[in-house]
Amino acid sequence: MDNKVIVAKDLTKKFGNFTAVDHITFDVKQGEIFGFLGANGAGKTTAIKMLTGILSSTSGIAKVAGYDINKERNELKKNIGYMSQKFSLYEDLTLKENIRFYGGIYGLTKKQIVTKTGELIERLRLSHIENTLISEIPLGWKQKIAFSVAILHHPKIVFLDEPTSGVDPITRRQFWNLIYEAAEDGITVFVTTHYMDEAEYCDRISMMVQGKMKAIGSLHELLEKYNAKDMDEVFLKLAR
């Protein structure tokens, strides 16, 4: 049990009569890259909102980084990172100022902030734009920066909600390199995407269909089980 970062049992969210997330049960191991797949409206975002403590569950239980998602939200939030499809950096602050702000919010010391800022800028090779306003930086770079800022405080797990939507294939590839680096550092990655080729980069994949988790396993397991040649086919078979 110790090395499980997410444990969810019968996690459910109802909005009136509509069940957005319907009794999902799964777990995610530490250091794993966990792909959370599903069509639009399948309940992915609702599930992430519950797991990050911004939405209460209707029933079921879940622990993330060891904390109850409904009862221990503050501790939970200190130990997770989050990057949404909506852009999360402040456009009217510079790269450095954004890092400083989020570092401060997560309780890093001044010294830590300085070190981490240096590391981040060096890793992304962005020293030439460190004092540029985010609004003047191209989208692909912004996504990489947003991801790096989301793991600045070295969380146990980072949630990525469609992080690569709207970026070109090369940037996507680079983005996935950053994800691998984070996973090697021991940060668990929980990622939603609707690019099926990206699913193939994940250690394990789950598939949401109409609020239910229809399948979970490694790429090979899923391909074998559904007798498919790639994830596209698995997706089509399950979604039907």
Place this chain on the structure above:
Amino acid sequence: MQRIIYIVQKEFKQIFRNRMMKPMLFIMPFVQLAVLSYTADFTVKDIRIYVQDQDMSPLSAKLTSKIKASDNFTLKDVSYTYDEGFNKIQDNEIDVILSIPEHFSRNLNANRKTELFITADAINSTKAGISINYLQNIIHDFQIEEAQSKGLIEIKPGINTIKRDWYNPGLDYKFFMVPGILVLLVTMLALFLSGMNIVREKEVGTIEQLNVTPIRKYQFIIGKLLPFLIIGVFEFTVGLAVALLWFKVPFLGSVGVIYMFTIVYLILVLGIGMFISTITDTQQQALFLAWFFSVIFILMSGLFTPIESMPQWAQDLTLLNPIRYYVEVIRLVMLKGSSFASIKVNFLVITLSAIIINMLAIRNYKKTA
């Protein structure tokens, strides 16, 4: 504490990076203070008067020239007919007609009763009332002067009223209005800046990111409130300097008392703004709500119209109006030199409201979707 400091730093950077913000903070309020203070004048000057003189006597000419000599009246025309004057009222060329009847002089000299007739354009009823009042004063003075010159009245030692206008001996309306307008500007600035702030993060989408961070709600609200409190106190200070140095408004009370009250008051107004920000989804909605409140607060503040002349239910409603309390306090402290003891009730009301509204804002800011 550390988190609050980081939020404050971020807010200041964003405020000063906003292109519209600098003129909004450093130019607009002072233009308003300067312009409004000269225009919000309730003394009625240059009342345009037409005299219908059917008497054509030296006495009626004397009365006419007395009116002409007055600061408040501009004599537009004198003639025999009433209709000419009435047409002029219709064409908005004059404000008041004074009709002096035939035999005015004869009747007065014979010590018989005589009547003068005043017609006023009462579209602006306040102005009409004041004009008639001024005119009656002139006529009254005229009457006494005439009577005295004929020895009809003896001046006896008796009841003699002597007028002293305390706290504003020159009856300078600016002393009364400038502190009030200063209150208004500080209030508007604080209400709008804070009202638009959190909702902006909602519109841009950054609030979603903040909601998954371990920021506590109170840290968030305090971090948002502090920068505007500092700006508000700064604005007040500059405005106060303008009031004292340019308009020469006296300052009899304690600077400490006025600043203490201003800070608590600002926390209240900023709290109202924060509350608006938490219940709205777009800056447009927040703007409309802020307008709704500011118009009601301003018109029911006692700044432009005395609270005592409002209907009872409206007077009761003004008890919920923060501007009312602040206008009262700033006038009392600046012009009357009142001490803390005499503004204690206002201070308590504002402090209590500030605590309540900020708690509401904190409670209402949902970190959950």
